Amino acid sequence: MHRAEFERLGATIWGGHGWKSEAARAFEVNRKTISRWIADDMVPDWAATRLRAIGHIAPPPGTTADEDRDDACAEAIEGELSRLMELATDAGWQRAEIQVAILSLTVTDMMAHAGTEATMELLDQAKALLQQSDHGR
Structure with a gap:
């Protein structure tokens, strides 16, 4: 996965602001690791697979029932x-x-x-x- 797809999916899933910190929590890596993936224009296959899966699953509804x-x-x-x-x-x-x-x-x-x-x-x-x-x- 390249930078553009990673950034697009990350912003879609976790929102435009602060999505890198949320991605770091989801992938259990340091926030700087996320930035390095973006700077290097190369996301590890395991993270790309996980991100794509998260992107295909709808978030919970607003209700707490x-x-x-x-x-x-x-x-x-x-x-x-x-x-x-x-x-x-x-x-x-x-x-x-x-x-x-x-x-x-x-x-x-x-x-x-x-x-x-x-x-x-x-x-x-x-x-x-x-x-x-x-x-x-």
């Missing part, structure tokens, strides 16, 4: 998740294998950030919803 945010988040990431599924199936993975991997990574991340108890509660809620939908058929 959990249900609204959950639905909006699902809608915002659906396209990228579908793209990931397609890339993995094109590489030869079976859909069920991909889904198990995504679920496993999700549960591991939930446990790391929310704890085992909160993760178990959420999984119990998901199980109850599945059982309700099964009984509704």
Whole structure:
């Protein structure tokens, strides 16, 4: 990725003023690193990939209601998740294998950030919803 695309996407995602500091936080690098990428007209591939992904996912809505945010988040990431599924199936993975991997990574991340108890509660809620939908058929 070259400077122009990096600056355009960065300003679009984080706003015109102060976007470099926000990008540095998102990429977990020093603000000077962002400036160096721009001066050198060369953004590392890993940062370019991440920036493009951020640019394709809509930001959260203005509401703080959990249900609204959950639905909006699902809608915002659906396209990228579908793209990931397609890339993995094109590489030869079976859909069920991909889904198990995504679920496993999700549960591991939930446990790391929310704890085992909160993760178990959420999984119990998901199980109850599945059982309700099964009984509704």
